[in-house]
Amino acid sequence: MDIIKGSFRITILTIVLICITAFAGCVDNSKETSGDISGNSDVISVTDNFGREIVVPSDVKSVLCSGSGCMRYLVYLQSQDLAVGVDSIEKEWREIEGRPYALVHREKLYELPLFGEYRGKDDPEKVIDISPDLVFKTGSTGTSYGTSGAEADTLSAKTGIPVVAFPYGSLKNQAEKDEFYSGLRLMGKVLGKDERAEEVISYIEDIMADLKSRTKGIPEDEFKRVYVGGVSSAGAHGIISTEPAYPPFLWVNADNVASGLGSAHVDVAKEAIIDWDPDYIFIDVSTIQMENSGAIGQLKNDPALKGLTAKKTGNVYGVLPYNFYNANYETVFSDAYFIGKILYPERFSDINPEEKADEIYTFFVGEPVLDELNSQFNNTGFSKIDI
Template sequence: MKQNKRKQVILVLTLLALFSLLSGCMGNSSGTQDTDTTGHSADTISITDAIGRTVEVPESPEYVICSGSGCLRYLTYLEAQDRIVAVDSIETRESEYDARPYALANPQFRDYPVFGEFRGNDDPEKILTLDPQPQVIFKTYSASGYDPAELQEKTGIPVVVLNYGDMVNNRNEMYQALRTMGEVMGKEERAEEVISFFDTSIADLNERTADIAEENKTTCYVGGIARSGPHGFQSTEPSYPPFLFTSAKNVAYNSNLSTAEVSRESILGWDPEIIFVDLSTVQLEDQSSALYQLRHDESYQQLSAVKSGEVYGVLPYNWYTQNHGSVLADAYFAGKLLYPDKFEDVDLEEKTIEIYTFLVAGGDEQKGREVYENMINVFSVPAFTKMDV
């Protein structure tokens, strides 16, 4: 009898041990999967973001939002803008002027719910009311706006920080941002295509002008450069990319400065042969605009470029941070104007349409052409033409 009871006890213990083992195995099988705060079950990957945080994110998420200047632009470059569930406030604003090609190509952005204010001033409460819930939040310029770690803690949604970069001094950061976003979204191949497009375009511009002797270069200056809004003629960019990419002789060149406010006396002393004007200045519509200053300031009227009529309008590209496609378009315009023989095979209109078609129009040439038309004519003065001064 005792022997039978002992056998029963051993059997029960054996069954309990076996059940415990099976439960453990079943629990371990979810190691490659996560159930995120949105209720989605998905494979996850670990990402090291731009500020060194390791962030666990769903692989190829269906739903995301983009916080901060230029963030949605990069998602559009990767042709994944259809996965957003909301936008920041700048995308829904009604404005007479808009020089953001990515937004012009995607007017549907205006119809999305708003999750916070522009420049990264997110609203966690609004984010938590979104339906469907975003699985990932991408964030540029994280030093301003809502703190990314706090945003992640309050929403329970992984936040991936990106350094936006630029096309001159911080191109590696720009490319890393595209690669990181591409890895999260399952768009690695497209990210490499975009990077290759930029590298190939810049190399083409460089090669066309590399052998021009210093004494044969025309001096030039760009005024009215936008910086968080429109500015007057003295606002310039000492490392203006369209000049750098075409070996142009920028009279205000300084490799250590991105934007600067130079003195009237400096401009008069430089006396550039050709003047370019960033058309964002037209928004001012008063005496502070570069166009008004060139027309009415007697000292500027003595400039050689003004006297000879060599003043031209260019596309603004500092609009919710840099629109890289417009940088390239301006560079081809500058190159064609300064060195026509080096760019005689370039049709500027077709080249600009090609740029916008690839970057923001999903390969749709008709849409790329519409973006081009909007960009050229968004201001009272058409871009890439002589200005009446």
């Protein structure tokens, strides 16, 4: 009898196990293959460029862009319509606006609610009130307005909103170019704009390759000796303000007399400029915001600079400022074609710098804004400056 009862129990357990297995086979397990660590197809997990793993919506509908240059990348990715708030710089309607993306989109951006001060000084309460799907946060590495994973963690903890962070990068060296591209790709992945991110990166690589190929083969001893002064950096500056790794010079085989002083913005001694005595001087025309037109007035009136070769030969030219709430890459490339045309006209004979600039602006920010941008600087950009 005990044997019969034992067999009966085994039979019942077997039937129960079969039913459980059959029921499990009917359950939809498709969410497990979504790539989402939580098993919810409405969200995905990404790792940002500070190594932080963040769960974000799989279909982002609204974002905030915090930090120097973050909104620019959103525009590059043609996703500016996702912005539901802005920092204080987008609420300033200034007479001189050096950001091409702002010239195109500032009316809409201006109307959006404020979530914090510029350079990443966010107000958590305002962020909560706006309640975006996520916040992007960036800034330049090595500067006082850079960002970090810790800052992103703090904002996320205070608001309960995912924060995706990355360094802004630059085109001054390979390490910072990798940061730039990685940031674009991260934003593209989160927004479902992977193809546009790759399109932007490919366009940039093609421009740099074209510039370099045009001046390829020029003997080093025939490189034009050049200097760029008045370079803007958190505001307008005079003749001693320069960039030793000024990207347009790098791409057209120009001999930057200030090279060797690092890759960041520097102020050099006036005596150094006199000693270098460059053949060509390019002036960042944001300098005209200073008293007596800044670097232009100094070249005209400073007795110490009267003997410069570039001044005597009339080889002084204006270039548009690209450092305006971080680097406006579209202006960097536009300046490069203008500089190439001035230094090596035979190698840029097919290039009209103004037309090329508007092609570049249209690709990056959606409209040809050269005339509007240059008019703010009295049309001194892309022109010879009478010294």
